[in-house]
Amino acid sequence: xxxxxxxxxxxxxxxxxxxxxxxxxxxxxxxxxxxxxxxxxxxxxxxxxxxxxxxxxxxxxxxxxxxxxxxxxxxxxxxxxxxxxxxxxxxxxxxxxxxxxxxxxxxxxxxxxxxxxxxxxxxxxxxxxxxxxxxxxxxxxxxxxxxxxxxxxxxxxxxxxxxxxxxxxxxxxxxxxxxxxxxxxxxxxxxxxxxxxxxxxxxxxxxxxxxxxxxxxxxxxxxxxxxxxxxxxxxxxxxxxxxxxxxxxxxxxxxxxxxxxxxxxxxxxxxxxxxxxxxxxxxxxxxxxxxxxxxxxxxxxxxxxxxxxxxxxxxxxxxxxxxxxxxxxxxxxxxxxxxxxxxxxxxxxxxxxxxxxxxxxxxxxxxxxxxxxxxxxxxxxxxxxxxxxxxxxxxxxxxxxxxxxxxxxxxxxxxxxxxxxxxxxxxxxxxxxxxxxxxxxxxxxxxxxxxxxxxxxxxxxxxxxxxxxxxxxxxxxxxxxxxxxxxxxxxxxxxxxxxxxxxxxxxxxxxxxxxxxxxxxxxxxxxxxxxxxxxxxxxxxxxxxxxxxxxxxxxxxxxxxxxxxxxxxxxxxxxxxxxxxxxxxxxxxxxxxxxxxxxxxxxxxxxxxxxxxxxxxxxxxxxxxxxxxxxxxxxxxxxxxxxxxxxxxxxxxxxxxxxxxxxxxxxxxxxxxxxxxxxxxxxxxxxxxxxxxxxxxxxxxxx
Ligand code: 3HC
Ligand code: NAI
Numbered sequence: 001x002x003x004x005x006x007x008x009x010x011x012x013x014x015x016x017x018x019x020x021x022x023x024x025x026x027x028x029x030x031x032x033x034x035x036x037x038x039x040x041x042x043x044x045x046x047x048x049x050x051x052x053x054x055x056x057x058x059x060x061x062x063x064x065x066x067x068x069x070x071x072x073x074x075x076x077x078x079x080x081x082x083x084x085x086x087x088x089x090x091x092x093x094x095x096x097x098x099x100x101x102x103x104x105x106x107x108x109x110x111x112x113x114x115x116x117x118x119x120x121x122x123x124x125x126x127x128x129x130x131x132x133x134x135x136x137x138x139x140x141x142x143x144x145x146x147x148x149x150x151x152x153x154x155x156x157x158x159x160x161x162x163x164x165x166x167x168x169x170x171x172x173x174x175x176x177x178x179x180x181x182x183x184x185x186x187x188x189x190x191x192x193x194x195x196x197x198x199x200x201x202x203x204x205x206x207x208x209x210x211x212x213x214x215x216x217x218x219x220x221x222x223x224x225x226x227x228x229x230x231x232x233x234x235x236x237x238x239x240x241x242x243x244x245x246x247x248x249x250x251x252x253x254x255x256x257x258x259x260x261x262x263x264x265x266x267x268x269x270x271x272x273x274x275x276x277x278x279x280x281x282x283x284x285x286x287x288x289x290x291x292x293x294x295x296x297x298x299x300x301x302x303x304x305x306x307x308x309x310x311x312x313x314x315x316x317x318x319x320x321x322x323x324x325x326x327x328x329x330x331x332x333x334x335x336x337x338x339x340x341x342x343x344x345x346x347x348x349x350x351x352x353x354x355x356x357x358x359x360x361x362x363x364x365x366x367x368x369x370x371x372x373x374x375x376x377x378x379x380x381x382x383x384x385x386x387x388x389x390x391x392x393x394x395x396x397x398x399x400x401x402x403x404x405x406x407x408x409x410x411x412x413x414x415x416x417x418x419x420x421x422x423x424x425x426x427x428x429x430x431x432x433x434x435x436x437x438x439x440x441x442x443x444x445x446x447x448x449x450x451x452x453x454x455x456x457x458x459x460x461x462x463x464x465x466x467x468x469x470x471x472x473x474x475x476x477x478x479x480x481x482x483x484x485x486x487x488x489x490x491x492x493x494x495x496x497x498x499x500x501x502x503x504x505x506x507x508x509x510x511x512x513x514x515x516x517x518x519x520x521x522x523x524x525x526x527x528x529x530x531x532x533x534x535x536x537x538x539x540x541x542x543x544x545x546x547x548x549x550x551x552x553x554x555x556x557x558x559x560x561x562x563x564x565x566x567x568x569x570x571x572x573x574x575x576x577x578x579x580x581x582x583x584x585x586x587x588x589x590x591x592x593x594x595x596x597x598x599x600x601x602x603x604x605x606x607x608x609x610x611x612x613x614x615x616x617x618x619x620x621x622x623x624x625x626x627x628x629x630x631x632x633x634x635x636x637x638x639x640x641x642x643x644x645x646x647x648x649x650x651x652x653x654x655x656x657x658x659x660x661x662x663x664x665x666x667x668x669x670x671x672x673x674x675x676x677x678x679x680x681x682x683x684x685x686x687x688x689x690x691x692x693x694x695x696x697x698x699x700x701x702x703x
Contacts, residue, residue, distance in 0.1 A: 014041035017055030027064030062103025083111035096186035113201035124160030131270030135261030139241035143209035272650030279633030306337020310384035312440025428453035445642030495521035518644025522571035526564035534558035
């Protein structure tokens with residue numbers, strides 16, 4: 001028997017165990033092995049029922065994602081065909097679902113007539129996260145099992161449900177009392193079925209999945225959700241598949257599902273989301289650290305500064321059950337910080353996301369202090385005080401004195417040189433940058449800034465810690481702005497300049513949100529604060545290349561006290577959160593353009609797209625060339641998780657590959673010429689981009 005499955009006889013039961021570590025991904029070799037085992041069991045008259053299980057406990061994480069986009073994806077036996085065959089066996093088939101049944105893994109279980117889980121089991125159809133829809137019967141069989149509405153909720157959210165919920169809604173028929181007893185219980189279940197002469201498949205509870213729902217349920221559902229889906233294709237295709245489940249007989253519905261699945265699989269959006277899936281897993285792999293790197297223990301954490309960032313950072317650890325000591329300069333600042341944290345948790349309680357008891361548990365993990373002596377036993381300190389080198393260095397000198405040997409000393413600086421901070425300690429190997437994004441308890445991105453002396457185990461430990469608190473850690477080298485903010489510079493610069501040249505802020509933002517970015521540059525600046533942006537720019541003029549026109553509009557708005565949403569005026573005028581164009585901004589742009597001799601003209605959307613995006617991409621490629629970013633995928637993760645870039649475009653590097661690197665280079669060269677001195681100054685192609693295009697490469701990689 002093929003080694004990808006185990007086959008055992010147990011009396012009149014055949015036990016088929018999936019054995020393709022780590023997650024039993026249902027690639028062609030495993031599909032073939034399952035089919036072979038199933039045919040053997042079907043042909044053997046001694047077999048009265050079959051138990052299908054994961055031989056290492058875990059059932060299956062679904063189709064093999066690395067096969068998508070290649071012929072292997074539908075190579076025989078394809079998953080829909082295999083599952084159809086299983087549904088036609090005339091012997092009861094019991095799926096023993098240990099740990100996980102996701103995507104095609106759950107579809108495999110749905111093709112079995114009977115399903116048993118254990119308390120730790122989670123089942124779900126997360127295909128939507130890959131720009132796909134369930135393509136092996138999930139969109140047809142799940143609605144028939146649990147009804148169209150519940151099935152849609154599961155498939156559109158992509159979120160798995162736990163064992164109890166799966167039992168309650170009818171995905172599982174039974175629960176074994178423990179993971180250890182699952183296989184025994186599955187065997188007992190199969191024997192009961194044989195003894196009771198059960199049908200190979202029980203009748204489905206919802207033969208007409210939409211019955212009982214309002215007649216216009218699906219049409220309304222589409223209408224209500226379309227705005228949220230923006231330009232995403234997969235939810236629309238998924239809904240069409242569920243419509244088919246409601247209207248067509250099963251076999252026709254299955255054929256329709258395959259066609260819709262193939263459309264999704266071939267789409268750019270799915271390719272981009274698959275890229276993101278693998279990039280997220282790659283990001284944890286860093287040269288110089290591997291499984292043999294001994295991690296330091298992080299059982300107790302301290303945060304210095306209980307302001308906007310410090311409070312949010314502390315919440316991450318409390319949420320993960322890790323005790324945190326918050327250190328401030330003065331009692332009132334500490335009290336304010338702790339009160340703000342309580343207030344933030346209170347909002348979650350009001351929204352029903354947290355119970356009062358959980359709020360108190362989390363607050364109990366937070367201890368305030370004004371005394372560095374209280375940090376003697378912490379394993380990790382994250383400094384989040386004012387963004388001034390002298391202040392940060394003073395804090396690090398104190399930490400060096402107070403903390404135990406081996407404690408990791410991290411700074412949340414967004415623009416200062418981590419090496420200069422490390423240099424004032426006697427242990428630069430233990431110093432690292434941990435750049436959280438605001439709001440720190442919400443945003444998933446964590447730039448892990450490796451100083452020149454940072455020890456490999458410090459890097460490895462902080463990467464692991466980042467994942468423990470639910471972040472997406474991405475390694476960056478030391479430079480001004482690290483990966484994200486450094487790329488933001490040229491992108492925001494172009495946005496400003498385009499308004500001088502004749503675009504309006506709303507036009508620029510409209511082009512960017514038209515790509516499904518969460519926000520355009522100007523809405524983002526108005527939200528974050530025109531003043532905050534100005535002060536960072538002003539403090540770093542030496543580090544940022546600039547000409548006379550450089551972000552002048554932002555500088556002038558700052559001078560006018562138009563700080564954005566908080567003052568009701570910035571690049572836009574606000575009434576509450578409602579944004580309006582403001583003719584004063586246009587007038588200001590006209591005046592500045594006159595003073596700076598910038599000719600004004602109508603600007604087309606394509607130009608806005610190309611100038612903002614190509615400059616963003618160019619800077620990313622330059623960062624890769626400098627070794628600040630390890631991989632193009634890491635850069636994508638920064639922009640997806642920190643800057644609202646849409647994941648179905650895959651991030652700016654993947655997007656550039658989709659557009660064509662040659663086209664991006666040609667665009668940059670075009671504006672280098674077309675924009676005169678300004679173009680000469682700013683539109684210099686990154687040398688790596690030129691080398692890649694000259695070599696005919698289509699992927700962005702160090703070269
Ligand atoms: N296909 C291929 N490889 C997969 C995979 C899959 N479905 N699921 C996980 N892997 C790989 C990962 O790439 C990783 O490989 P690496 O070690 O070489 O980096 C390894 O398995 C372990 O994965 P994680 O690092 O993610 O391990 P975790 O324990 O953190 O998470 C998991 C495990 C929850 C299963 C997570 O990997 C996951 O969510 N996987 C994807 C599940 C999914 O989306 N399934 C649907 C696939 S599409 C489908 O089934 C289509 C069908 O309808 C036709
Ligand atoms: P903040 O002004 O809200 O908070 C700073 C806190 O540090 C204040 O409560 C202050 O009392 C305290 N503090 C100052 N000096 C101290 C000292 N010597 N010892 C103890 N506490 C001290 O500032 P914010 O926004 O939280 O920023 C903190 C750091 O995080 C800065 O380095 C900033 O660049 C960085 N950052 C800020 C982001 C943001 O969006 N606000 C995003 C990412 C990083």
